[in-house]
Amino acid sequence: MLIDEKTQQETSTESQTPSHSSTNTDNSFIRNIVATSSAAALATACGGDGKVGSTETSATPPVGNNSNSTSSATVVPTAISDAAAARFLMQAAMGANRAEIARVQALGYSGWIDQQMAMPASQSRWDWLRSKGMDSSEYRNSQAGFDSCAWKKLISSPDTLRQRICFALSEILVVSIEGLVNGGGWKAFAAANYLDLLEANCFGNYRDLLQKISTNTAMSLYLTYRGNSKYNPVTGALPDENYARELMQLFSIGLVNLNQDGSLATQNGVAVESYGLEDITGLARVFTGWDFDLTGGNTSTPDYHRRPLRQYPNKHETGASSFLGQTIPAGISGEEALSRSLDIIFAHPNVAPFIAKQLIQKLVTSNPSPAYVARVAAVFNHNGQANGLNAKGDMKAVIKAILLDEEARNLNNTQLPYFGKVREPLQRFLAWARAFNANSPSDLWRIGDTSDAGTKLGQSPLRSPSVFNFYRPGYVPPNTSIAAASLSAPEMQMVSESSVVGYVNFMQDIIDGSRGGNDLQADYSSLLALADKPAALVAEINLLLAAEQLSTSTVQTIQNAIASISIGTNNADRSKYQRIYAALLLVLASPEFIVLK
Template sequence: MDRLETLPLQADLAADLPDGAPAAGATGGIGAAGSGVSAVALGLALAACDSGGGGGGGGVVAPAPTPTPTVAAITSAQASRFLSQATMGATSADIAEVQSRRFDGWITAEFAKPRATTYWDWLVARGYNDAANINGEAGFDNVMWSQLVGAGDQLRQRVGMALSEMLVVGISGVNLNWRQFAMAAYVDVLMDNAFGNFRTLLDRITTNAAMSSFLTFLNNRRANTTTGAVPDENYARELMQLFTIGLYRLNMDGSRVLSGGQPVETYAPADVSGLARLFTGFTVDSSDSTTPDRYRRPLIINAGTHETGASTFLGVTVPAGATGADALKTALDTIFAHPNVPPFVSKQLIQRLVTSNPSPAYVGRVAARFADNGSGVRGDMQAVIRAILLDDEARADPTGTTAGKLREPVMRLTGWARAFGAASNSGNWTTGDTSSSLNRLAQSMGRAPSVFNFFRPGYVPQNPAFATAGLVAPELQITNEISTVGYINYLQTVVQNSTDLRSTYAELTPLTDPQALVDRVNLLLAAGQVSSATLTQIRTAVESTTNATNRIYIAILLVMASPEYLTLK
């Protein structure tokens, strides 16, 4: 298929750049600056369909039955918006299922779905455990894209990816052989425990080989008073700072606890040093590197290198002589019981799934479910996920200027692929590493450059309006003129089926009316949130050609370049 000529309508993405800077153009593709498509950020206000009933009779008058409350039907746009938060992308079938089951019923059904395959088993089934792959990453990106796009347990995939951006391991920082398998085992830990208990998840990531290598506590040794060597403190610090409690004490609504007008720190350097002593002695359970199998099993503790002296952190002392297993249990139990964990974890999950700036009340409601699921259980991930996705702040039709979030670049690609049934043309999902900001997405799952992810949850763009309003926009940390143009040009290649991911566009082909075509693309990709003014301009561009295939390409490309799509409300 010939490459599209420069389209008559170009999307203005300036609203998505730091400081409102205009995006640069690009040769050979579609520039990001152009005709000034409206940057309206509000979604369409769609009324729910009411249903009701009545009854009557003759003869003896019976007592009037108690009226059944009318439950508004879920519109297709509302279902699509819900799926944009709960999956890697909406399909027509998914939308119909949400409308049929309703939100809570759909979540319950997703919780019951088994995993069709693990990331590890996918690699094995395709022969990536061949000895030739021992020192590389071959297969890792393949399995990631195959599952993110094609897996049936979409809520699990979505939550697992959110967890991967909080409990970060990046494959390039894993100093092990069989890196693709070490990373697959780590992602499997996140997926297997996405619907479990957060305390169990802490145990599983701590005893995972990829995490121990990435945060450098693998083969960590106890202090040596002769040489002055002390245990590596990397994991102890990041476990507290980034994974569980953060730097400052929090109220349940996520606001900071103040003393004399100043935030109260959660831990001191001595707490890091004390905790690091407990993460000594961890090692893999085998020296056999001819297969990757040892990386799938939990780490063991070598008593000969584990700290045997007393260790104190966060006001708790592990006595001298405690076994490595007992010391680990005390460490994780202490952290898990910290009052910061419910608001700290809950707010970040809300940010990843629903909105960058949740209200304190929203954070407080979800944190309360984290602290107690209603049956006295702390850390129940199913209760937390349900609370996040069913909260009024998530489900009410969007209003205001602070709701929502910038769509992550990876979610844009998976959203397109799922909406239009795209699959791997080769069968091996060779989309590859998409983290280049020059000509890809500026993001690729499992390839975070550091433990701080591709972007930080508290990132404030270099724009006075954000700081003045007290708002954060995490995804804007990887958004600039270069990444914006790179995204548009890469997207054009993808949409035109010029990569391994390809779609027949079977659902769109019968839509010969330009307005019907544009409306359908708007629903599937943007949950109906692209404004009527922008849709009019897109329709005009669609009508500029009589070629049915190019009309589909234009409609998809311009919807996905519109500010209303890029800002998920």
């Protein structure tokens, strides 16, 4: 049952150092380091001891957390170092590898973004499912194939910026495959189509995206307005209010009025609610009469999930609908009522700071300064184009503003204790996969549902436990230095004793492709040549996975650990791979990798 954020109680689990026997590494020295490093990552979540690299911009001071300046400092272009390029990719992409680092250095940050945005999309998830015969009637009532098509895109699609933004949007405009009930089956296709929709529109206009998700079959099933009917005076049945509430609360304006820098807009020192129960009730009337478009077919094939919802006038509420201080007049069509309603919502001043801040948190830092939020919100409100085309909600302009902002690019900010973010478990896994060009030779991508925190990642694409995502954007881990500093660490809401150990064990199996039951194969050829040089091996992994942010002490500890593993003299000797596996696992478990600065 979906409940309002105002009444939901957040719970958290305090994490303790896991038992050293919880991991399966072959070397006890390495096992101990992994356990203590993983636990330490929790304690250092947003202010670890990460190594500070050289600045990417010159003469740009650190941006204070309480700064109210909305002007960008002058940036003097300089050559982009390997570490700076890798760090950029960890914010803008699904991971970094040598080829992508070279592209960033050749094109520059803005040029790389332009190239990525112009890149054609790869095969859709829907088409991949169909190519594998998953539209056969035997799969109608299963989720078979969905995890595979989702992982394939995240790991291998060359349009890595598009995949990063698509994933970020899937955590804001939440749908979960587990909640697609009473839809005639074909959950895998419904979920795949929803991700395809986000991908196709993530570089478009946010207002258009709201329109398309509002008529998407997966969203209508997840938030229960498919088949929603007008008020019945005989039975007293009222229109379902789920989508009306979440559309405002989570997808557009949030619970309280905001200033353009994301701070609370108060009256007499008190926050003002942006909407109330009457607004939800009024807007819910608009979302009546919408159901599957079964024109020319039925639910015996998944094709209806690829079509937008259709309006059925006999079920639509034709009376006036009032919300947010405005009224949709009586007597207009359901399609027109929807369009006008979304225009009203999109015009609300909260939309820009509410969505801008969340996107910054997904890509760059959990605690952006008010000035950073204000700069991005200003671009959201107007993209700066003289002709005004898509002036508000231009996602291309917003994404560029986030990634090119001084607060994102200035490496001096990595010295600030509040700057940075905890990488989600899924993104840690993808950082490894992208760095070493992981692939599925069979094209089956047998990774599966990785939601189990005790044995896997505790997170899996489009499998959020609720409409509130895997974690809340304002989550503060209780009884921590983060809470004492009045900071948030959203991703820490997924952390528990089990998840710390589960992540390490899962990654150990993934790294060694002969274990774990998946069919991923990574390319370690570049590391094989470094296996007999511990310092060089750790340096390369530090670059590709952590943008050289591992502290000197962490680097030395990992070097000592892998140097303790004896190796043979030829590449066929598995001991060389054991060094590589150990080095990878130790970096992936280190605090400075888990906390991206």
